[in-house]
Amino acid sequence: MGRKILLDHDNIPGIQSLNVYREKGGYRALEKVLKTMTPEQIVEEVKTSGLRGRGGAGFPTGMKWSFLAKPEGVPRYLVCNADESEPGTFKDRYLMERIPHLLIEGMVASAFALGARTSYIYIRGEYFYIAQILEKALEEAYEAGLLGKNIFNSGFDHDCYVQVGAGAYICGEETALLESLEGKRGNPRIKPPFPAVAGLYGCPTVVNNVETIAAVVPIINMGGAAYAAIGIGRSTGTKLISASGHINKPGVYEIELGLPVEEFIFSDEYCGGIRNGKKMKAVVAGGSSVPVLPTDLILKTAAGEPRLMSYESLADGGFATGTMLGSGGFIVMDEDTSIVKNLWTFSRFYHHESCGQCSPCREGTGWMEKILHNFIVGHAKMKDIDLLWDIQKNIEGKTICPLGDAAAWPVASAIRHFRKEFEEYVNNPGSIRDVKHYYRINNLAEA
Amino acid sequence: MPKVTIDDITIDVPEGTTILQAARMIGGEVVPPAMCYYSKLKTSGGYCRTCIVKVEQGSAKDPRPIPKPVASCRTNVMDGMVVRNITSPEVLEARAGVVEFLLINHPLDCPICDQAGECDLQDLSYGHGDEFSRYEFKRREFEKIDIGSKVQLHMTRCILCYRCVKVADQLTDGRVHGVINRGDVSEISTYIENVIENDFSGNVIDVCPVGALTDKTFRFKSRVWYTKPVDAHRDCKHCCGEVRLWYKGDEVLRVTTRRDQFGEVKDTTTGKPGWICNECRFDKKETKDWIIEGLAHINPHSVISANHYESLKALKATVSRQLKAAPHGTKVTLGNGALDPNNQPGTQK
Ligand SMILES: Cc1cc2nc3c(=O)[nH]c(=O)nc-3n(C[C@H](O)[C@H](O)[C@H](O)COP(=O)(O)O)c2cc1C
Ligand code: SF4
Ligand code: FES
Numbered sequence: 001m002g003r004k005i006l007l008d009h010d011n012i013p014g015i016q017s018l019n020v021y022r023e024k025g026g027y028r029a030l031e032k033v034l035k036t037m038t039p040e041q042i043v044e045e046v047k048t049s050g051l052r053g054r055g056g057a058g059f060p061t062g063m064k065w066s067f068l069a070k071p072e073g074v075p076r077y078l079v080c081n082a083d084e085s086e087p088g089t090f091k092d093r094y095l096m097e098r099i100p101h102l103l104i105e106g107m108v109a110s111a112f113a114l115g116a117r118t119s120y121i122y123i124r125g126e127y128f129y130i131a132q133i134l135e136k137a138l139e140e141a142y143e144a145g146l147l148g149k150n151i152f153n154s155g156f157d158h159d160c161y162v163q164v165g166a167g168a169y170i171c172g173e174e175t176a177l178l179e180s181l182e183g184k185r186g187n188p189r190i191k192p193p194f195p196a197v198a199g200l201y202g203c204p205t206v207v208n209n210v211e212t213i214a215a216v217v218p219i220i221n222m223g224g225a226a227y228a229a230i231g232i233g234r235s236t237g238t239k240l241i242s243a244s245g246h247i248n249k250p251g252v253y254e255i256e257l258g259l260p261v262e263e264f265i266f267s268d269e270y271c272g273g274i275r276n277g278k279k280m281k282a283v284v285a286g287g288s289s290v291p292v293l294p295t296d297l298i299l300k301t302a303a304g305e306p307r308l309m310s311y312e313s314l315a316d317g318g319f320a321t322g323t324m325l326g327s328g329g330f331i332v333m334d335e336d337t338s339i340v341k342n343l344w345t346f347s348r349f350y351h352h353e354s355c356g357q358c359s360p361c362r363e364g365t366g367w368m369e370k371i372l373h374n375f376i377v378g379h380a381k382m383k384d385i386d387l388l389w390d391i392q393k394n395i396e397g398k399t400i401c402p403l404g405d406a407a408a409w410p411v412a413s414a415i416r417h418f419r420k421e422f423e424e425y426v427n428n429p430g431s432i433r434d435v436k437h438y439y440r441i442n443n444l445a446e447a
Numbered sequence: 448m449p450k451v452t453i454d455d456i457t458i459d460v461p462e463g464t465t466i467l468q469a470a471r472m473i474g475g476e477v478v479p480p481a482m483c484y485y486s487k488l489k490t491s492g493g494y495c496r497t498c499i500v501k502v503e504q505g506s507a508k509d510p511r512p513i514p515k516p517v518a519s520c521r522t523n524v525m526d527g528m529v530v531r532n533i534t535s536p537e538v539l540e541a542r543a544g545v546v547e548f549l550l551i552n553h554p555l556d557c558p559i560c561d562q563a564g565e566c567d568l569q570d571l572s573y574g575h576g577d578e579f580s581r582y583e584f585k586r587r588e589f590e591k592i593d594i595g596s597k598v599q600l601h602m603t604r605c606i607l608c609y610r611c612v613k614v615a616d617q618l619t620d621g622r623v624h625g626v627i628n629r630g631d632v633s634e635i636s637t638y639i640e641n642v643i644e645n646d647f648s649g650n651v652i653d654v655c656p657v658g659a660l661t662d663k664t665f666r667f668k669s670r671v672w673y674t675k676p677v678d679a680h681r682d683c684k685h686c687c688g689e690v691r692l693w694y695k696g697d698e699v700l701r702v703t704t705r706r707d708q709f710g711e712v713k714d715t716t717t718g719k720p721g722w723i724c725n726e727c728r729f730d731k732k733e734t735k736d737w738i739i740e741g742l743a744h745i746n747p748h749s750v751i752s753a754n755h756y757e758s759l760k761a762l763k764a765t766v767s768r769q770l771k772a773a774p775h776g777t778k779v780t781l782g783n784g785a786l787d788p789n790n791q792p793g794t795q796k
Contacts, residue, residue, distance in 0.1 A: 168629070185626065190493040190521050356607065356626075356633035357494050363548035366631045370584045387581055394544030397515035398496055 002269070003230060005218040005238055006211070007254045010098045016133065018140040021101040027146055029220040033109045034154035037220075042113035046216060048224030050236035055081055055172075055209030056287065056327045058311050061216075067196040068114055069204040077205040078111045078119040079181065080213050083165055083172035085124055086287035087349055088329030091240035092210035094252040096123075096130050099214075100137035104160065106213040108147060109220060111158050114206055119160045122177050125167035134162045169353035173401045174207040176355065187355050188401035209327075211240055232258030235310035239328055246280075246334035248272035261285075261307045261314075262299050265332060278334040282418075285314055286326020288346045289406030291413030292339065293323050319413065339418040340425055343410055344372040350407035361404035364395040368411055375422060378429025385422045389415055449526035453477050453500075454534045466519035466530055467498055471709060477532050478709070480542075480571050482549070482656050483608035484520035485711055487720070491613050492520035495606065496545045497571060501538050504529035516541055539575075546575045551582035552631065553657075554603050562658030564671040567710060568606060587631065594637050597663050597729050598652060602634055605659035611635060611651040618722060619645035635659070646685050649728040653704045653712065664729055665693075665701040674700055676745060679737035685724035687715040691743050692734075699732045705743070 014020040021027070033042060047062030068076060080103065084092040096103055103121070111119045123131050138160060141147045149157045163181055165171045171180045175189035178200050199205020215237060219227045228236045235257035244250045247265065249272040255264060264270045265280070274280050283298040284290060301307055302321035307314065314325045333342065351365040368391050374380040392408035399405070415422065448459040451469050454477045460469045468486070470478045479500055484492030492498075498520045502513040507527025516538060519530070532538055550572055557563040589602035612625055612635065627636045651660050674693040681688045693701045704723050705713040712721035731737065 170629075190518070351630065354630035356628075356630040357609075359495050359497075359545055359548045359606065362607065362631050362633070363551050367548075367551060367582065367584075390544075394541065394548065398499060398541055398545065400493060 002254070002256045002259065003238065004254045005222070005227075005230075006095065006102070006214055006240065007098070007252075010094075015099055016101075016137070018101060018137070018144060018146075021099070025221075026101055027105055029217045030105050030109050030146065031152055033112055033220055034152040034156055039113045039115055042109065042216075042220070045224040046113070046219060049215075049219045049227040050224075050231075050234060051212065051215055051219060051227070052235070052311065053209055054211035054215070054239065054327070056086065056289075058325065061208065061212055064196070064208075065110075065114060065206060067194075068206055069197045070115065071204070075118065075203050076114055076116045077200045077203060078107065078114055078116040079174075079177065079200060079205055079207045080107060080119065080121040080210055081172060081174060081177060081207050082121050082123040082127070082130075082210045083169075083177060084127070084210070084327075085169040085172050085353075086289060086327050086329055087346065088242060088244055088284060088331045089287045089327045090242045090244075091252050091328060093127060093130060094242075095210060095214055095240065096127075097133060100130075100134050101141070102214045102217055103134070103210055104137055104141055104147070106216045107160050108151065108158050110206075110208070110213055110216050111160075112156055113216075116206075117157060117159070119158070120181060120200075121160065121162045122171070122181055123162060123164055124171075125165050128164060131162050131164050138162065168355075169349070170355045170401075170403060173403065176401070177207065178205065187357050188403075190400055230256050232308065232310050233312055235312060235325075239309070239325070241309070241328045241330050243271050243330045243332070245330075245332035246275050246278065246337070247332045248275045255309055257308075257310045258313075259309045261309055264309055264330075271330075271332065274332065274334050276334075278336065280332060281335045281337055282333045282339060284323075284329070284331040284333075284410075286324045287329035288331070288349065289402075289409055290324040290326045291319055291322075291409050292343075292417065293321075293413070294417050297321055297417070298323075319409070320416070323413070339414050339421050340372065340375050343414045344369070344376055346410045347372050347407070350403065354403060354407070355401075358398075358400045358404070360395040361399045361407065364391050364404070365407045367391055368407070372411075375425045378425070380422075380426050380429075382423070382426050384426075385415060385419065449524050449528070451524040451526075451528045451530065453530045454532050460524055464524050466500060466502075466517070466522050466524055466528075467492075469524050470519065470530075470532065479519050479532050480567075480574070481520055481709070482567055482571065482606060483610060485610050485613070485654055486709075487711055488610060488613040488617060488654070491610055493518050494609055495549065497542060497549070497575075499538065499541055499545070501531045501535045502528060503531055543575050543577070546571055547577065547581070549606050550576060550580065552587040553606070554586055554588075556604070560604065560658040561661045561666060561671075562604075562655075566658060567656035589634065592637070593663070594651075594660070595648060597649060597725065599661050599663050599666070600635060600637075601659050601661065603659075604657050605635055606657055607633055607635070608656055610654040610656070611660055614651050614654055615648070618647040618650055646724045646726070647722055649725045650704065650712075650722045653706075656710075662701055662703075662728075664732075668700045669695050676743035678705060678740040678743045680740065681727065681731065681737050683724060683727055686727060687717060687719040687721060687723065688727060689713075689715045689717075689721065690723050690727055690737075692737060692739075697734070699734065702728045702731060 009015050009024045043062060043065050051061045052058040053061055082092055107119050147158055147160055165180060168186050170176045171186040173188045174195055176186040180186035195205040195207055230237050238254050238256050241253045241255055243253060253270050266273045280295045282292050282294050284292045299307055301316045311325045314323050316322045347369040351369040354361045354365045356362040371384050371388055388411055392411040395404045396408040450457060450459050453470050453473060456473050458469060458473055467479060479498040481498045482495040498518055499516040500519045501516055504510045505513055506525030592600045594600050626633050628634050652662050674695050677692045677694055679690055679692050691703050691705045692699045704721055707713040715721050
């Protein structure tokens with residue numbers, strides 16, 4: 001049984017309320033921080049823990065915090081990224097819904113470390129009911145003196161606000177998020193300057209994912225070194241994985257980083273294997289934007305090593321044979337799944353969510369979607385496979401923000417690993433004419 | 448002063464100069480094409496991605512290359528930076544990709560477009576695009592919208608460079624102009640049919656790199672290459688009063704700002720901004736309103752200058768000559784003739 005340090009109390013009745021949360025040891029970390037630690041010590045502790053951003057990029061959190069500019073007389077902000085819109089990712093939702101106070105405790109402790117008087121939780125519009133849960137938790141925390149003026153008599157004042165977005169994936173990109181938070185159109189900013197220098201309202205700002213901020217609480221409770229002892233190599237601690245697709249037990253799992261992928265998929269403690277006794281065909285391991293891998297490559301690296309749930313192991317082999325841990329949206333596909341149809345769905349998403357600022361993403365995402373639709377309805381030609389490849393290549397790395405890459409990678413990996421299937425769609429257009437009801441491509445992965 | 452090397456040519460530039468500006472100081476073929484950047488408009492640039500270049504060495508201190516191509520218009524030079532533009536096949540290929548993206552939804556209605564002949568997109572696609580389109584779908588279309596009584600917006604041709612949005616923001620008071628919707632259905636809008644009636648609103652026509660914003664008083668009057676550009680000025684209480692008149696016979700068909708060699712408004716003799724007011728632009732169309740200075744010199748950047756497209760062949764020849772003459776690492780200094788701005792192919796002599 002893997003250790004749980006974030007979701008250790010998620011099933012206790014009433015854990016949403018402040019009272020039960022405190023009974024289970026809640027807000028002890030905050031008390032420790034405010035009574036016994038300096039901001040620098042907390043940053044050091046987080047550095048020691050090896051915690052890496054859980055929003056997708058995996059940037060070391062302690063390092064990000066130490067980059068925060070600290071000019072005299074200018075406020076600093078902490079912003080929590082709760083926009084969680086990457087298809088296949090739903091862990092932040094679970095955490096906030098179940099243990100809202102864990103996030104709030106993490107927010108105040110992190111804000112103290114950063115010297116931020118004000119923080120914001122930017123939550124996606126579709127999570128409106130969670131915003132209400134958070135509002136209620138904030139109210140309780142204010143009443144108990146855990147927010148507001150002079151928290152724990154430390155002289156530290158802090159206010160935290162929840163801001164609901166309007167349902168745009170792009171507002172999860174940190175600078176688009178800041179624009180949106182400022183009340184503007186959610187377009188990513190051109191960097192530099194980075195938020196650490198000029199973020200919200202032009203002031204130094206740290207943007208962190210919900211899970212990242214929540215993990216600060218156990219790090220303070222157990223100490224950075226103890227946290228770093230969990231996991232493997234530079235992938236320290238635990239990670240929430242949103243498991244979905246054709247598995248017996250979809251859901252949110254907290255795993256110790258370094259868990260073998262095979263164990264995660266097939267053991268009863270986690271996904272419980274492929275449902276209906278089917279075979280596995282492919283896995284998207286870190287949210288819809290990361291490269292899809294066929295069964296052999298997700299279970300073992302190209303060198304034949306068992307693949308582990310860690311930043312390094314999943315990325316082993318680069319994009320030729322590897323993928324990314326990303327946000328931890330783990331999508332499993334069984335043998336009946338059409339890779340092309342699935343890719344079309346992803347493509348539709350990125351086309352719909354492109355902000356439209358830069359030409360490669362604005363024009364390229366729509367073009368790829370249209371071509372993929374041609375495959376689905378049986379109008380595609382062989383040359384379209386190469387065309388798709390060219391388009392994704394012309395988008396990747398040439399855009400303002402990584403949404404362009406996110407749209408390109410799934411296309412590249414699907415062609416790289418499942419080219420046969422695209423060819424099958426071209427060669428047998430008749431068999432797939434009825435898009436809505438027939439998208440079973442039999443065991444092409446094995447062909 | 449930071450030293451930067453672009454396509455093997457080294458130049459000292461002031462602190463805070465972007466790669467694009469540095470390339471413009473060198474001049475000639477190493478200048479990346481810019482469809483959205485406009486030096487006179489704050490925060491412009493970064494959108495179209497035509498100006499991307501490769502940074503082979505980040506700086507003298509940190510010589511690592513930047514892994515992805517960067518937008519030269521929004522990237523500052525560092526001391527010891529080494530940049531490749533026309534000497535990098537990778538950059539040229541990436542740029543061709545961007546040009547393809549800009550064209551897939553463009554209507555290519557040049558034969559009926561007033562901008563034809565002085566259109567940056569036309570120049571760009573001749574220079575960097577392909578002969579055929581690989582795009583086989585219906586192109587995006589929008590209804591035409593009147594922005595005030597003098598300007599028409601034809602979104603179908605727009606490449607979303609955001610320049611007009613910046614003009615509305617920075618030159619006119621009370622912003623009623625911006626972008627609505629998202630992705631490839633984004634639209635320049637005056638939210639929604641609000642009219643921009645402002646002394647300087649006409650400048651959106653001049654910053655538009657394509658034929659999306661056009662002068663209604665000039666619509667369909669003439670192809671630009673049949674008109675004769677003449678510089679003129681008048682004493683204007685709103686603006687610099689330094690303009691370009693476009694004649695057909697004795698008739699002034701339109702009035703515009705003067706352009707510099709990069710297609711931007713030219714600096715004026717008085718130091719005032721080169722933008723012109725709507726009165727000069729739309730209401731002063733008689734020769735007697737103006738003091739004539741003489742025939743305007745049109746820079747080789749535009750189609751209306753003679754022999755531009757023929758000169759592309761010459762340009763490609765120069766590029767390969769440059770490539771051969773300057774293998775990686777060699778420093779070519781300015782003034783060896785090949786890159787003399789007055790000795791460029793296509794310059795009107
Ligand atoms: C298109 C796009 C969408 C993103 N969406 C999210 C998101 O929903 N949640 C999130 O935490 N990070 C998201 N990110 C990553 C953020 O930009 C940022 O890296 C992250 O919030 C930093 O937090 P971390 O260091 O704690 O991971 C997104 C990035 C991109 C490019
Ligand atoms: S990559 Fe896409 S989403 Fe990101 S800034 Fe460009 S157009 Fe917008
Ligand atoms: S000119 Fe640099 S991105 Fe458009």
